[in-house]
Amino acid sequence: MQRSNERFVERLPLVLNRPAYAYLLTLVFCGAGLMLRFAAEPLLPQGYPFVTFFPAVILSSFLFGVRPGIFGGVIAGLASWYFFISPVHSFALNPATAMAMLFYTGVVTVDIILIHFMQRANFNLAVERERSRALAENRELLFRELQHRVSNNLQVVAAMLSLQRRHVDHDVARRALDDASARLGLVGRISRALYDPSGEGQDIRAFLLTLTADILDASGRSDVTVKVTAPDALILEPNITVPLALVVAEAVSNAIEHGLPDRAGSIHVTLENDAGELTLRIIDDGKGVAPDFQVGDGQSLGLRIANALAAQLGGRFALQPGAQGGAIARLDLPLAAAC
Structure with a gap:
């Protein structure tokens, strides 16, 4: 209702199909003022000849303009x-x-001038609002086009790395190219899914469900199940969500490749938000790791990337043995990073 009232005011003065209607309605208003003044004659003291005519003049100016x-x-x-x-x-x-007539003329003139400038201001405001709306639409369109092109370029680079792999005979180099291609494709998908022109964050639970399903599909493993537990409607900013998603991707991929390389198993991704502090755990029931395992000392590039991303957020990443076997990849983010 309020928005409808605003739009009505922005359209004033009304432009009728025939301007004569405006003058005819103005006469009606003045006639109503005259009838009302006659009706109020017994109730008014001596004087006040214009009292019921001011509303008619103001209403005519407000609805139909200066003339x-x-x-x-x-x-x-x-x-x-x-x-x-x-x-x-x-x-x-x-x-x-x-x-008396000079007084009346002065009051009416001031009323008409004020209404005129108010309507001009309303018109300029409506023009600026429409311009801002058009700019916002163009900004969103350009942003989406940019995101589309960036994601496509990443996919092209990933495809080029895959093609280059065919001409490499060294197994280590081929594996490195495969990893680089997969990570570029993942970054492209995350970038496209997470960023939007409004700057709003994403529901992290829904995104993690999609992300882990993509990773599992990419691995080609049908004997591994992935479960995600996260607070409902938890919204994180993109500058936190992107590194967090990459850490999840690296940890889940590492669990599939090294923890469950040749047998069925399960992976549980949990995200907890305790007083603004985030704790991420990726728990698997695979081979596990040594009690004294250090991420920085390992040979896995993915784990080193996860450790670097955690440091970027001011947090800490660790890979620990589980209490009942398997391994637990844990990311702790402090309050300042989680906000």
Whole structure:
């Protein structure tokens, strides 16, 4: 309702198909003011000839603009002079009448001028609002196009690395190219899914479900199940969500490749938000790791990337043996990073 009222005010003064209608309606307003003044005659003290005509002039100016307002002011002034200023039923002019008419003319002029400038301001505001809306639409369109092109370029680079792999005979180099290609494709998908022009964050639980499903599909493993537990409607900013998603991707991929390389198993991804501090755990029931395992000392590039991303967020990443076997990849983010 409020928005409808704003749009109505922004369209003022009303432009009718035939301007004569505006003058006709102004006459109706003035006639109503005259009838109301006659009706109020017994209730009013001596004087007040213009009291019921000011609303008619203001309403005409407000709805139809300056010219109908001036027209209404002239008609109302003449009616007041003829019917309610002594001597009545005449246009006799004396100093008192001249002063009253000057007062009326001044008040009506100020009212019309104020209404005119108010409507000009409303019109300019409506123009700026429409311009801002158009700019916002263009910004969103350009942003989406940019994100689309960036993601496509990453996919192209990933495809080029895959093609280059065919001409490499060294197993270590081929594996490195495969890893680089997979990570570029993952970054492209995360970038496309997470960023939006409004700057709003994403529901992290829904995104993690999609992300882990993609990783599992990419691995080609149907004997591994992945479960995600995260607070409902937890929204994180993109500058946190992207590194967090990459850490999840690296940890889940590492669990599939090294923890469950040749047997069925399960992986449980949990995200907890305790007083603004985030704790991420990726728990698997695979081979596990040594009690003294250090991420920085390992040979896995993915784990080193996860450790670097955690440091980027001011957090800490660790890979520990599980209490009942398997391994637990844990990421702890402090309050400042999680906000």
